[in-house]
Amino acid sequence: MSKNRGKEGRDDYLFGEVFMQRKIKEAVFDMSFLLERGYGESSSCELVGSRYKLNKRQQQAIKGMSASETAVVHREKTKIPVENLEGTTLIIDGFNQLILLESILSEAYVFKGRDGAYRDLSNLYGTYKSVRQTEKAIEVFAEFFKKYSVLKVVWVFDAPVSNSGRMKTKLTEYANEKGYNWEVIQENNPDKFIVKSNFIGVSSDAWVLDKTKSWTNIIDVLIPENYPFLITC
Structure with missing residues (x-):
């Protein structure tokens, strides 16, 4: 089992003070502007x-942080507050959310x-490996x-990804042991499957x-307060 999904060797340098103060906000602003213009x-x-002399890892970061104004407004409009999840069914983008929380x-x-x-x-590269977390x-x-009284959870995993079957077995056995109302499925295209469902999506x-018709931001509640390695724009 791999140790964890922690920082890579140069991450403290790549996302340290200089990146935060001088590059990231401007880079995200510029990329979001281009996205809004249709690029x-x-x-x-x-x-x-x-323009900002960012390496591939830094570019990956700003790509995840950027969004057109149109997209931001739409996503906010379709977002369901976690306080309103009682009695609902959630459909989880399995590897997307699991790996994020592991990180x-x-x-x-x-x-x-x-x-x-x-x-x-993190990147899957066609294979998922469990870690200590x-x-x-x-x-x-x-x-x-349990805390938010969710009625049912549907986990969806990428069938082509190696070890997705093992994760399905792990979650199914865990749910059966605890008495949770979870369904775990594998799909060749989980993104389209989630979007076509009538359930509340959980994905980033x-x-x-x-x-998707609606989504909720679980990680916003689960991430520790004052998390020291959170980068915002």
């Missing part, structure tokens, strides 16, 4: 990254976007669902947030 995400990020529990850098959603810098992350989610994927 593509990749080309906008490349242009802004070149927080590992004290990795996390980035809060203009839309209020949180993103990390996986069990704790599942427990934290379970406590949240921009495409999902733009297409």
